[in-house]
Amino acid sequence: xxxxxxxxxxxxxxxxxxxxxxxxxxxxxxxAATTVSxxxxxxxxxxxxxxxxxxxxxxxxxxxxAVNPRGGMEVGQLHNHTTGSDWQFSVRRATxxxxxx
Numbered sequence: 001x002x003x004x005x006x007x008x009x010x011x012x013x014x015x016x017x018x019x020x021x022x023x024x025x026x027x028x029x030x031x032a033a034t035t036v037s038x039x040x041x042x043x044x045x046x047x048x049x050x051x052x053x054x055x056x057x058x059x060x061x062x063x064x065x066a067v068n069p070r071g072g073m074e075v076g077q078l079h080n081h082t083t084g085s086d087w088q089f090s091v092r093r094a095t096x097x098x099x100x101x
Contacts (some may be wrong), residue, residue, distance in 0.1 A: 005073065007083075008062040009041030011055050030054065047075035055084040 016033035033049045060081040065073040079089045
């Protein structure tokens, strides 16, 4: 069982990252992004963009994150208190999306 932490705070430093092969770059198109990166209460977190709900800078969110071996925080669940939307990472969705890119 991975080490998990729950964070709640305001979204800041929101970035969408698109990976093509081995290269990664920032994109302005959320639908093209493979990863969403942002800060919650000053802590950097990242999530795979598999049906990730729209979020904006300043949204009040609560995230449950797994701490990866490199010390990064990977979002597994998100509740946006500003919009009321919920999201949970799904291996099935991630695999399905990866097959049809």
